[in-house]
Amino acid sequence: MTALPQLAVTRADAPTRFLEVRGLRVHFPTDDGLVKSVDGVSFGLERRRTLGIVGESGSGKSVTSLAIMGLHKGGSARISGEIWLDGQELVAADQETVRLLRGRKMAMIFQDPLSSMHPYYSIGAQIVEAYRIHHNVSKQVARRHAIELLDRVGIPQPAKRVNDYPHQFSGGMRQRAMIAMALSNNPELLIADEPTTALDVTVQAQILDLIRDLQEEYGSAVIIITHDLGVVAELADDIFVMYGGKAVEYGTAADLFARPEHPYTWGLLGSMPRMDRDVRDRLIPIKGSPPSLITLPSGCAFHPRCPYAELDGIPCKTVVPTLGEGDRHGVACHIPPPKRRELFATDIAPHL
């Protein structure tokens, strides 16, 4: 059953899904101006399902995930909107409440495991620390738990390696260790921010497999953040494409890959190198560069780079499109859906 993800929600509704983000805005006041990293983003996620958030650097995907974790609180960020996690609203909640959820109910793994783990403490010590924040157990018990986790994520000789330092692990092993640390408290939501970007291609697949296995085993919801469509093709059930702090396309993975409707998504697909294509065929890069988040272009943020902007008089430069412009799945584009499908069939699909 490919249920369409719900798009329109009314404020008064209690959330039904495990994770629900509504109208999230994260703005940073800086000396140069107000940086609107995330400007009105809504999506949802159920347990046992994986959401892939895709976009270029600066699209706001990492900021979104940090907002869910509550890691902007106490800083200079201005956050508005709602984040519901298992029926609990997090944006209005105080820092201490959210802190107690971090690492316990929701956990995060980061892009570079070497810089993301403290160089002075052993892996075991760091996992033990993560565990003992939320469970009042002795060090020995925690240590045993840590060894079990290391074993579970596939690190050989876990009883010995638990005393090693991060720099003594290889890249892939390190990332596994970080996953182990994130999972130490059986979180119900796991956010993986570019988990394989820093790894070799061969190791990437292993890590992604591991994440999928663990999701199966623990029944957690997983958000994968990446700029690499290949990664989400593997894992994601739903895909949320971001551009310039806003959503541009949102649908199931199957739908998005078969029938993408936003010009930006076409660009992402076209500029993705694929093993099954002829090497001589050229990649189709998206012309131009990502927008400044302080002074976004008027109307549709993508219009300066879109080959179809102002086509047939559509108000790309003046009116901001919303996700509701799609009829099958969420597409934020002024091109009428039939026209989009026609363009995809004629211009894009032959080259993919």
Next chain:
Amino acid sequence: MKRRPAVAAVAVGAALVLGFTACGGNKTTGTNQPNVAAPEFNAAVGKVFAPSTKKGGTLKFANSGDWDSLDPADTYYGYSWDFIQFYGRSLVMFTPKPGPEGNKLTPDLAETLGVPSDGAKTWTYKLRKGVKFEDGTAITSKDVKYAVERSLDKETFPNGPTYYNDFLDLQGYTSPYKDTAPDKLGLKAIETPDDQTIVFRLKTAFSGFDYFAMLPASIPVPASKDTGTKYKEHVVSSGPYKFETNELGKKFTLVRNTNWDPATDPNRPALPDKIEVSLNVNADDIDNRLISGDLDVDIAGTGVQAATQGKILADATLKKNADTAALARLWYVSVNPDVAPLDNIHCRKAVLLATDHDSYLRAYGGEAGGDIATSMLPPQIPGAEKIDLYNFLSKKNGDADAAKKELTDCGQANGFETNMSYRAERPKEKALAESLQQSLGKVGIKLTLKPFPQGDYFKLYAGKPDYAKNNKLGLMSNGWGADWPDGFGFLQQIVDSRVIRASGGNTNLTVKIKDVDDLLDKALQTTDTPAREKVWGQIDKRVMEDAVVLPGVWAKVLLFRSPNLVNVFISDGLGGFYQYGSLGKK
């Protein structure tokens, strides 16, 4: 007698600090004590300030460096010879009175001044009765003999003066530590026919032997308590105070010696109950403490630091607590007859005539630094005469015309070139050298200035005749303070040609005049004091006639007289120090 050179390292910092201290005002003398005199500038010069017989209190001294040596056989600094009177009595001492009387010797351990015989080759003293060491044992002539014997040992005690070595008929005696006599009194040159009598036999006649008897070397030392180089850790006292504690290099304290009998000692009022001396104290800190009243005396006696001096002279209230002490010290320049064209007397005279004497004085601090010297002997030395052969006073800025005439006479009408040496670490000498460069330059005498390190200045450079000659040091900055203020003490080391050593270490750099040597010998044999004193004046004049020295400044220092002190006066005999032995606490 040596003065410690003032180390003025942090003048600016001190000036700023003093600015703060003065802000709060300082404790001035008691206005509610009717019996105490009001302070005045120079109140202790030539008279006693706040005369008092009140006993009690603790006298606090501080020294910006280490003590040269507490051992009477090993000490050569003026402040030490002043302070030693607290714990030692020599045969004679300078009369503890202000003014010219202080230049005269008076008997201390002895009953009278020495009695010469055998043409002043033999001197006899009789000791007072009833004088005891701190442990109660009586002091005998043998203790004095032993003290002098050990002072002869320059290997164990290298720092003290060598007058006894030079004048006694030693006959090969070196040291009581190598003495074969069982009582260690084998020196035949000193006889002790009985416990109260001591007789000195000299190699040559010397009329001023009483000055030798004044030296700390004659302070009695009990042979049984002599520990050689360790004796300074606890010197056995013959004076009104004895050592209570002694931390070498840090501080020491003295308390009353209960075995000192004031009836035997007309020279010491012994007012304070306790004396504390701190060593190695920061020089600017000393000045601050003097002004704030935490300290009573800066023992070095070289005057306040430059920053403090400016402060005191500018502040009328502070100035009332200051005294300018005339030292028996001359700053001068040696004019080298070994270096052409200064071998010609006219060229030398040209130098003396061209000098700007006012500028010379200013290099040394102007009026506060002293007076323009027109000859060698400072005026307070008995026998000093007013000698001004080259019109220093009437032509304070030099006499260029007369100088040019002399230059023509020596065949250098357009002037000549020569080198001038000075001690690099002394800013005053540098200022002097530059001032001479200017004033002599006006008549065509071009000076190339050559600084040398002060530690080796006399030993290796200017003070070594060959070096000076080979390096064409025509003018050499110099300075001299007498060991004691009489003609012999002042002149002998700087005008006697026979003391010049080829190996270096000389203070007499340029005076080699046979007439002068003869006059010196004559003086040594003249036991009649006024006649002897006249000879000093003649020597002074003769040296000036030869123009081998260019006198500059008769030095003075600015001393701060703490308001805590009573019975204060400056002793000319000791060379411009406060008489420490007479001080008391208010």
Next chain:
Amino acid sequence: MAGGATRRPPRPNIVLRYVIRRLLAAVLLLFVVSVVTFGIFFYIPRLAGASAEDLASRYVGKTANEAQLRVMADKLGFYDPLYVQYGRFVKGIVLGANYNTGPTTVRCPAPCFGYSFITQNPVWPDLVDRMRVTGSLAVGAAIIWVLFGVSTGVLSALRKGSIFDRMAMGTALAGVSLPIFWTGLLTLSIFSYRMHLTAPGGSYTPITENPAEWAYDLILPWITLAFLIAAAYARLTRAGMLETMGEDYIRTARAKGLPERTVVVKHGLRAALTPITTIFGLDLGLLLGGAVLTESTFSLPGMGKYAIDAIVNNDLPKVLGVTMVGATFIIFANLIVDLLYAVIDPRVRLS
């Protein structure tokens, strides 16, 4: 809290061998230092054409004659070839020596650094005495400057841009710029002589005699010296903290749900302190060799003043003693700092 995983210590043999290697290098270095000091003392005057008697003339009275100079030169051993004199020095350190005080001979036990040319006092007991003073000054000030400097730096970093930060860094700039002899004389004159709150210059009571008095005497020098150095540490700590708190592992620590205090101290400060620890070791080592300016200003009888007096007076045994002791402190400080670095930062531990 967290932690507690036992670390496998580096194998003892390796550490031991490393330490022994360093100690041997230290001995070699001390040997070189002493030879160089000897060389400077004797060769430079020789280059100026000085003879043994010329050297000896520094240590006699003003009016010494030729014979006395020869006696002194002989007594001080200047006639012996340099290697013999040096050998005597080494023998003294290792075996001790005998000295003639005049009437008797005394034993100077090992390590015997000889007797001062000027005061004829044995050098080693003086050094020990002075080390206590300098040690008291250095350690006391060190505790104060680390506590204040590091805590100020941490707070400044955490409150970057705030009024506290600006004021703290401004004060730190002043502290680093003001010379100690100025601040020292100033504080003495205000707190000691005007307000009579603290001890006058030159006060020192050994801790064994009276600990309360000891602390009272030293409180002003401690604070004055510490102010100077704390300033530098505050700036260093602030910079280090700012850098560390921006690291990825801080973000991970927060993501784990750690309370902010733990994040700052256990994760942030721990990493930021590494360069500070090494600098501290070196600073302390240097300071133990003689805090010259502080000691001069406060007239404290420490190693620094001793060194200055020795050099100014050309007193070779003292100079050698101070140089060797100072060098030893610095060498050991370096060794400890290197070892400490390996203890703190596991990435540095090598086989």
